[in-house]
Amino acid sequence: MHNNKQNHRTTQQRKVILEELKKVKSHPAADEIYRMVRKRLPRISLGTVYRNLEVLSELKEIQQIELAGSLKRFDGNPENHYHLRCIICGRIDDAPFELENNLEKQMRTFTDYTIISHKLEFIGICPECSSKLP
């Protein structure tokens, strides 16, 4: 994790990364951003891109979309259901309520996408971790 207490500077690299990202609506991955930024700063490194994306997220200038990543968890229950994830210990519990078919119905009225399914995850602190907090 990164230290939140740092004083952040406005470097060329940081500025250009932010500008390029704000320009597009394609939600690029880090290496795509690297490619975009290199057109203006040919000597920038991938490491710098990663570090700045982290800092810019902390500063709430951008956000990271973490859905559907490559680190997977597996669930012996094949039925569609929602999950609760603890931000402290990382445990995942099943959510105690049903899928909302309404959400997909709503979405269909608003877009031209063919909606196939949806994923909903709640983020919070599990009772066990709560009880251990100072």
Place this chain on the structure above:
Amino acid sequence: MHNNKQNHRTTQQRKVILEELKKVKSHPAADEIYRMVRKRLPRISLGTVYRNLEVLSELKEIQQIELAGSLKRFDGNPENHYHLRCIICGRIDDAPFELENNLEKQMRTFTDYTIISHKLEFIGICPECSSKLP
């Protein structure tokens, strides 16, 4: 991607992986499953575990939880909003409607988790990909 047309066999490895995963409600990652299964099949390899988790998902015996993985996408808009993901081309668009605060409220009445936020993603086929389908 895996070939869906295969005839799948019931091997010891496949059977034990499924049994062990059904036993727990902890939503383990692949390497945790590997550790669990090795107690019964000490010579099993991690590769076999990965391959079988893939097959078992195809067979709808289990499911993969892909939320909050490590391959991230970045969004120049720091405001909380939902996304639409195309399963064909992988593009991500912003969803054209507002966050449902009701969802968190509902969840609070059902669990002892301290709910901090939620993530909702719709999966579908974007108009462009739809138009190219056979």
Place this chain on the structure above:
DNA sequence: GTACCTGCAAAGCTTTTGCAACTGG
């Protein structure tokens, strides 16, 4: 018998990190 599966090891891909040099304020 043979298509499918396994163990092993190597490779792949994304992300993180140590380090010495550099720079914004």
Place this chain on the structure above:
DNA sequence: CCAGTTGCAAAAGCTTTGCAGGTAC
């Protein structure tokens, strides 16, 4: 000046894959 930042390269972490031998059916 000096804490924060950078480029580079190596390392780390998770997942996939090539291969030769094994196995379910």
